[in-house]
Amino acid sequence: MLLAVWTSWTRAFTEWTYTPVMNEAQRPQVIHRVGSILRAVAALESSGSSTSALARETGLARPTVHRLLVSLAEEGLVDRDLKSGKWSLGPELYLLGSLAASRYDITDRSRDILRDLARETGESVFLSARRGDETVCIASEEGSFPLRSHVLHIGIRFPLGVATAGMVILSHLPDREIDEYLARADVTGEWGPQHSREKIAERIAETRLNGYTVNPGLLVEGSWGMGAAVFDTQGSPAWALSITGVESRFREERRRELGEFLLREAHRLTQLLADRPRSRG
Numbered sequence: 040m041l042l043a044v045w046t047s048w049t050r051a052f053t054e055w056t057y058t059p060v061m062n063e064a065q066r067p068q069v070i071h072r073v074g075s076i077l078r079a080v081a082a083l084e085s086s087g088s089s090t091s092a093l094a095r096e097t098g099l100a101r102p103t104v105h106r107l108l109v110s111l112a113e114e115g116l117v118d119r120d121l122k123s124g125k126w127s128l129g130p131e132l133y134l135l136g137s138l139a140a141s142r143y144d145i146t147d148r149s150r151d152i153l154r155d156l157a158r159e160t161g162e163s164v165f166l167s168a169r170r171g172d173e174t175v176c177i178a179s180e181e182g183s184f185p186l187r188s189h190v191l192h193i194g195i196r197f198p199l200g201v202a203t204a205g206m207v208i209l210s211h212l213p214d215r216e217i218d219e220y221l222a223r224a225d226v227t228g229e230w231g232p233q234h235s236r237e238k239i240a241e242r243i244a245e246t247r248l249n250g251y252t253v254n255p256g257l258l259v260e261g262s263w264g265m266g267a268a269v270f271d272t273q274g275s276p277a278w279a280l281s282i283t284g285v286e287s288r289f290r291e292e293r294r295r296e297l298g299e300f301l302l303r304e305a306h307r308l309t310q311l312l313a314d315r316p317r318s319r320g
Contacts, residue, residue: 072099076107080117080126081194087125145278146178148311152280153180156304160297162282165191166269167204169277172224173197174204184284190262191283198226200239203254203266204279209239210246211268211276217243233257251298256286263289265297267305272313280305 079096080088090108094101108126111117115131149166157164161184167174175196190202199209199220209217226234234257246252254264266281280301289297 072097072103073107073111075099076104076111077116077128077132078196080128082196084127084194087120087123087127089125093126145308145312149178149308150180152304152308152311153178156180156280156282156300157182159300160282162284162288162297163191165204165281165283167208167279167281169199169208169279170196172199172220174199174202174208174279176204182282182284184288190259190264191281198224198230200224201226201230201234202258203252203264203281203283206239206242206254207246207252207266207268207279207281208276210243210252211270230258249298251301253289253294255289261286265289265294265301267298267301269305269312270309278308280308 075097076093076099079093083092083096088096090101090105093108094104097104108117108119112119112126112129115129117126117132118129119126145168146166153164153166157180160182162182164180164182165176166178167176173196176191176193179191179193197205199205209220212220221236221239225236232238242252251265251267254266256262262283263286264281264283266279268276269278269280271277282297282301
């Protein structure tokens with residue numbers, strides 16, 4: 040079945056990308072556009088997304104977005120509600136995701152850790168994964184404290200250096216990778232001067248000193264977060280555990296305790312992932 044899906048996908052992709060005037064240099068651009076559209080559909084999945092909203096989200100022209108969405112729908116990769124006209128992820132993506140889950144999904148192994156951390160702290164707990172220059176939230180567990188921060192949710196993405204997960208993952212990368220990233224990425228336009236290269240460098244130093252990172256309401260005033268990195272078998276920071284809540288729950292004396300909880304559970308998850316069977320390539 041996977042072969043059939045892949046054959047269908049490649050045939051459709053060839054149809055989208057081939058025109059007499061398209062050269063080889065242009066084809067990767069189409070791949071980036073399709074990926075951008077699918078990620079935007081996923082980010083807006085809870086309410087569905089209009090073509091215009093997806094054009095705004097991706098920065099692409101509306102006719103381009105519409106053309107690619109129609110082709111994606113023909114292959115079952117997106118679906119459109121006939122009444123509202125809104126787009127959502129399609130059934131073929133579910134199939135492909137299910138097949139990939141055995142290799143990439145760590146949510147099953149992390150579930151007990153998220154529950155334990157939420158129970159101990161009373162705060163909402165999140166697991167995020169690194170995807171290139173971004174992090175994406177892939178799992179969550181609500182805490183018992185009634186007041187919550189609503190900045191994070193499953194599927195939301197942030198650049199490295201932004202939000203708790205992005206900060207703690209960036210901080211644990213080798214210096215060379217950090218320098219290269221900061222040289223090519225400027226997130227101040229979207230995320231404000233508190234995310235300048237100088238400010239990010241200061242928080243990297245602080246994170247390395249403590250082992251965990253603290254986000255003192257940098258995205259939304261009064262919404263705080265803390266995070267610790269989870270490492271893959273090569274020792275790279277591939278995921279992050281984070282907790283979020285209102286400012287009053289993150290006083291200095293409590294932050295030390297929360298930091299210890301985070302580091303303990305992040306180490307526990309790192310060990311669990313190191314012990315999982317490796318897939319055969």
